[in-house]
Amino acid sequence: MAKDYKFSISVYIDNEELLPATIASITADKEFFRNSIQIVLIDSLVTKESTELCLKYTDDYPENIYFVDCQGENMAECFSDARVICTGAYVSFIRAGDEYSYEALKKLSEEPAFTKAPAICIAAETSKRRNGSVPYNFGAKDGTIKLKTNPDKVSLILGAYFFRNDTIVNVRFKKSLSSDFTMAFILDYFYHIGSYVYTSKFKFISPYPAENDIKNLKEQYNKSYFTDSIIRFAIPMLETKGNSAVIMNMVMYLIYIKLACGLGERYMFTMGPNGVNDFFNLISDAMQNIDDAVILNRNIARRALFPSTLTFKMLRLKYHNKALKPDIDFFPIGNSSQFEFRDASLRPRKMKTSGGFIATLGGALISSSEHIDVKIMSLKAEGSNLYISGCVTDISFLDRIEYKLFAISNRERIQFKDYHFYSLKTLFEIPFDKDHGFTITIPLKNIKEMTVLSFYISIDKINYKLRFSFGSTAAHLTEKFPHSYCVSGGRLITFDLEKRSITIRRATSFMQSHHERLFLSDVKKAVSVQKYLKIKRLRKRYHSTIDKYAERRIWLMCDSKNANSEDAHDIYNYINSLHDKRGIEVFYSHREINPDDSFIMTAFQSNNLASGTMTQKIIAMNADVIISNGHNVYKNLGFEDGEEIYYRDLLMADIVSFGDGISMLRSAQSENKMYDDTALRFCGSEQEYERLIHPIYGYDQKHLFAFGYPHMDTLMSVPSKQILVCPAMRRGFAKYAHIGYQNFTTEPLYSVFNSFIADRKLLSALHENNCNLVLILPEELAKQEYLWNKSEYVSVSSFENLGYKETIEKSAMLITDYSNIAFDFAYMRRPIIYYQNPSVSLQNNISTFSYRESGFGDVVTDADELVERVISTINSNFEVSAEYLKRRKEFFAFDDRNNCKRIANAIYDFEYNNKVPTADVKGGFGEVKPKPEPQPIAKQASNQEKAEKTIKPVEKKPQSQQPKKAIKPKEEYEEVEHQGIIYSDVPKKQEIGYSKEQKISQKYRPRPTEPPHQSEQYTERRVQPQQTQQIRYAEAPKRQRPVEPPYQPKQHTTERQVQLQQTQQIRYAEAPKRQRPAEPPRQPKQHTTERQVQPQRQQTQQIRYAEAPKKQPRPVQPQRSSGARYAEPSQQRNPQKSSEARRVAQSRTTAQRKAPTSQESVKQTTAQPKHADKKSKKSFRIF
Template identity: 25%
Template sequence: MIALMIHGAEHREAVLATLRSIAGLSSYTPERFTVVVLGDAPADPAALPLEVAYAASVDGFDLGTAADGAYVELIPAGLEYSPDAFDVFFADAAAGSLARCYIHREGAYAYRLNRTVGREDRGPVTLDDADRLWAGSTPALVPLDVFRACSSDARTGGDPNLLFAEAILATGGFSVLGGKVTSPQQHEDALYGEQRLFTPDWYLGFLTRWVALLERVAAQPAGAPPYLQRVFLYLAQLRLQYNVDRHNKNALDEAQLAEFAELLARGLAAVSDEEIIGAVRKPLGYRRSMVAYLLKAKHRAAFSPRAEIDADGRDVVVTVNGHEVERLSEVRLAIDVMDSTRDELIVSGLVQSLYLTDRLALTARVGGTDLPLPDSGVYSEFSVFGELQRRQPTFTARIPRSLLAAADRIEFVATFTEKTAAHASTGVPLRLNFRRPSAKLSDVPGSYWIACGRLLRAQPSGIAVGPAGALQRLKAELRLQRRLLGGERVERSAALLRLVYFATRPWYRFKRDWIYYDRIILAGDNAEYAYDYAAAQRDGIRKNYVLAADSAPATRFREQGKPFLPHKTLTHRLRFLNAELVFATHLKPATRNAFSWNEQFFRDLFGYRVVYINHGLVLDDLSYSLNKHAENQSRMCVVSHFETETLSDPSYGFARDEIIETGFARYDGLESRPTRDLLLAPTWRYYLNRPQDADRLQGHNEEFTESDYFKVYNGVINNPRLHRGLEEHGYTLTYLLHPNTSSHVDDYRSSSDRVRILAPQNSPGYERMLSESDLMITDYSGVQFDFAYMTKPVLYYHHPSIPPHYRRGAFSYEEHGFGEVATDEETLVDTLLDYLAQECRMPEAYRARVDAFFTHRDRDNSKRIYEAGHALLRERSG
């Protein structure tokens, strides 16, 4: 009665796993199930109590031999059923109430969209029920006649979403089977989709197939049903969302991007504007910026938002083709930074309007005074596939302490600058969104902050300002405590830690704490060297270097008798809350210092200033992550005037005196001790690997070995001419993976015993490796500058198939780099062999570039960083 057709027979073990689960079905009998393995390399299930047929393809098996009323399910190799997966089907069959289409629930990760079909849903779900959506991630069990009527694209198994869509169009809906299925494949809307290798077919093939379906259905009098429109929107949005801002996967070239845009417009033509605009609501729940992008992608040149003051003159309404898409009264103002000095309150953020960005004037209304807030030019871009779609206006409000003292409220008012004959320009107080730890306040009810002698409280469309006496502070804390204690476990634990903070604050008040951290599980970067110098200074300040207690560097610290602050301990949290300075090589100090899930409950207590000592140089355009709004960095410590030039761009938002050319602390430990070893050390790619979390390495990307990145560097370490050159000249080569790709260390293999492959956590440490290497090969990695600092040669390998994930800045590798640039493997090997023949000596031309690049070439970098911290505190205290 059921034909289970398994595709992917080349994966023998996966096929066997599926066959074993079929044999374990509580409803399995040979009379009920026909099992077919599709492909040219069938697996032999001789050891299983199962009858299996084989066919080269779906069309190669005669489904006509199946009994009348047979159902068909196409499944991928490796999918496993729970024993009761088909019990509902046979119960319905016995009752004579079989549905025309069934779907299985997922046993592991579920599509986010699929959660709209709740556990109690047995069906049927019809095409009129457009809020109980299923993406088609699990196999669909359909009657034989329905399966035969589906397109060949749907019946190959390559696009299960398409088969599901065509099936429900034919059947009118589906019912839910009992039990569950577990697939070995990563769902395409997996939360951490960056770990997937995206191919052109995932974009273009998907759209080609779905456009054919949508255009066929749209040609019918009723058009495409809303159910199908929403499923398509969801699947299309995935292809876009994984390429937003710096997440561009670089999977499509220019011609393919043009084809994608054309196909997307054709697909969206079958989707109503109402459905696109309504996608901000659940079950889709899109960001408003994505909705705006989809509307523009659909209408292209005809896209023309219209903004007008409404009839009563109190609001501004934006419409697209007569459909309302935005109201000024609903626009949010995101606050990223709140800070204070002796003389003023500083508030920075951006206006989150999608359609009015160039037609608004922003002011801060403090009491009865309006302060104009022009666009500050800080980075606030939204891009898709690397193409800028829009930027939102940013601002910095400086509110004098004297003005704040007389005010009871701060509002941010947006005024529509276009007047009409009927109405003058209208000003609307914007709703507030406190979106970063540096915002001090949060959207948590009851959040407050003391600044400039006033108590500030977050409200939906403003900031309440009041007295900050002891009684008012106590009342504010009690209100917040009641809110937290009445919440979930995370909120209750936050309430307890706040109480511990206030109880211990009198003792900490007489202590001074500075926090230093690199990667919590790796260490050995600028923060450790800066910490070593600062800890030796007798200034009454307690220096704390944060490490995961079970990490290899922690063992090293213990052996050296060097103290460290164990990560995620109560002591760590309390010292961080009381710290006056944080010296960071990576941003997001709160997240990296044990406040990852609950930082919004402690923002008012974060009193630290950030001295950013980086782990790489700021030469390329990193304004998307290192701008002033990211963490309100008080100082940016750099090594070169090139960095100063880059960071002085308005998109970063720094004042000139906030950028200090101190040099990197880790340079103090560099001493060249060449051992006839070459170092290959490329950086990572955001479109292949996620950044490392604070206290753990990232997982393995199963598709990594199919990427150009892997193939390019695996080719280098297996180049026969390179191997012969190493042997002839007596050198070895170490391939040191970047920490964000270190989980792939076992994917690489070299046929030469003169090549070794290391992950950072298994290496003797950066300082030793850099000191003992004779020559470095890299692409864009910041460790090139450590190497050049010792006046040792650097070669650059800029293969066109693996572009960087950031935009180029003021530094040109051709004009300012410290060695030759190769764009293909053979040129790289040719240049490298020339260096080996010359005993890896750096040419004079590149020595001159080194001298011109670094502001300091001494061993006082850590000292300058230490002094910069003290100077910052003196400045703040007056």
């Protein structure tokens, strides 16, 4: 008799190594497992190991675990077969490796909703790794989810659901769908069932990525993921069940996920240009069955990691109308009103608004003034101005002529200046949207006490205040912490998101310490205790080292991990090798400090810093300049993803950047100035300069210079007989790390280059000329050397293993399609062949350089022709033709191997002299003082001319007065051999002080015996001067101190001072001597009790009260009317009488002050109030 199981769990096995973890999580509670759980093991592998493992579990639990052999079937077919066996109340479908949290099934069975809900969904975590897993969030809250009102609140993780067995009888797994069958099953289920219960108390943990985990999603690297999924799943689902809001929302969500895979640099060139056009057409066909309100649903766009600002662009794609414009409704500010629109559930909703505008189309909400965001990318005080740059997002539904952007600072209007930088949003390399770039300038002299800045948009002469955010490290602020602050140009900058304002004021130490405490309190609330202590310790250490580094000029260098050249390291070595560094301290941040690495041993180890350490981060915060090749500088310095937001206000260094060698590719997205707010960008040629000076890159003539690359100064020109084959890196190669490297053999690039290195004619030529060939693979394919045809003269490796600089220096020739390495070979005057086979597609963004017209070698498209060119180049001893040498000379900006010096001088002038850098290499770093130019030799006069001249007699000076001439010893030369070269003009070293005989005698003289120890004599140089000095001291008479005269009083010379002195002496003479009164005889102290003392005190107090005069009553003054401001004329004082009364009062007080009587003194003492002096001081302080 079959048991009444509460749960039936079907486990699909495609990896038997992951199965034990799944079984362990289900059988955590043995008793509950034996009584309530059924497991169906579905083996699709059917190997010896998997079969033995499944049979072992069935033997251990024969009543609970069942085994099904499904060899050759896909996952949809396996789940369909297993569903028939499942007899439990609730059924779940999972894969080997999936787990449940501890006792989740037992506790779930005790929930009140159990056995009542049609389906139960628990919280899910996906992509489980060693470092944790990714929480799956789809916006649902605990409780019953009614899909009629929340059609987008559906989880697409199949293993997180427990379906009631009687509700899935009519729902099938579609075997025709290979990857989307789980989503099709869930959507088909909820098409018939309108609700489910969600609980976040229990967790489902899976090692496989979720549908929106684009970083780990393997399916995106196959073309079928984009096109076949739309054809086989999306369009049929919408055609049959398109009347359901759930189906429309979730299919649109899946379309947004596929579009998100093609955003910007995420796209790995899975589809060509024709494939992208077909994909967009399929999306347009699918959206014909989706309502406009669903397409504009920003919630599902954000969940798919797709920019919500592009939802209106998708509406234009649906109707194939680029000129489609929304209807804009304006609401006056301050008046609350209601606006009706249709939401994602296709039902009318009302929204309250108190101002602003709302853009709609057919009743569907497109955007509003609340959605427009001012994203600040750079905020910096430079010179006498404060510059704020950024872009305004979610404004593409408006035309430029329809609105105006401006800022208001202290009631002063500041217009936005258009700032052209790369703000495009591309989908599959096609520009889809562009933000409005801007910059504003605020003079620092206008910022006195406090300046409040706000951003506005004006439409139809109505101004609306906009919200703002901070989009990069160069903004130095972050909206994640309300009390984030920064100091730039002596100004403290804070913000208030509620008031939508930025406050700028003068920075004081008190204000900085106050905001530091507030910022740390925000951080403490947002992170764990351990992370908070780490952040606090680093910030505290920085503030304690400000004085230490305040006067030091620090330059920090770092190279990108993925870069081939090491330009920052070359500049570091150059400055360190100079005698005069002009006060510059240079540091180098290396990602791996290894004592055995020659990279470090050649440098100065004292200033080498390990990347990511606290010391290195402190140096980065105190540096004036950070030099790096490539963008994302702080990531190169070891800051983890998201870590820099805690230190944005401290990272104020100017960024100096290089590219990874000369590049002619269109890469405005990765080389844009706005990423790091690059202060100086250096390039290697005029053509590269023309490419980067385009407005889309964001540079101007003050920040971009063609001064060469530092690594070119150190390139040698002594190659060996080595041929380097290096195809260019394609971003599409990254997909093979996910789908398997063995699939790379299907690439046309593999077949083209693999057949070339295996050509017999080429191999015989290599053998005859004793040459070798090295094929360099990209980093993604470096571990798959076994796929290539290697031989005695052909090797396969990568720059990571061989080293970039060492490899190109040894190579005498380069074969490539369009790699940037060709520019380094051209600089070294070595032959190049461009092998551009038609079957190998080039990258879409290569169009700025003509290899036939401007290249440095022949362009070959045929394999046989390539072999012939290589053999002819070997026979010519790798000679370069004059035409390509001429192109080389015209291409490179400089060829004097002074790039390091030129760049170092430019950085110094820009940073400390406030000069525009120039290409002059005179002066600056390491410049030797110029030698004086030799004077021209005068023409010798003839004998006749000498005779004609009159010779004047010269007076001879005494020999003592004549200056002595320094006798220069005659130089002797000797031959010296150095590195195989004999130099015969090396001056011989002179040994001064000894002749040859003395030198020999000194060499063989025996060592004298040491004299007995004497008391230490403090001698300067010789003994004789000391003895003479002692004799002089003995003969000298002793110095006697002069006798001081008796003290005389100071004589006053002025007449006034004499009169005062005489008067004072008379007074002193007439004054009687003060006599000390006789003291009464001492009486012994009477010890009385407190009871005896108290009557005496009362008696004394009564006598004092009796002697005191009675207080006279105060005369009553007439009351003034409360409304009268001035007194009546009769009550006004007479000025003459008041002055006379004042003089009489003053005379009386003077007389009383001179001779007060005892009675009057008592009256004055009693009339004075108690603590009158303290009260007056206190009231003054209050006043």
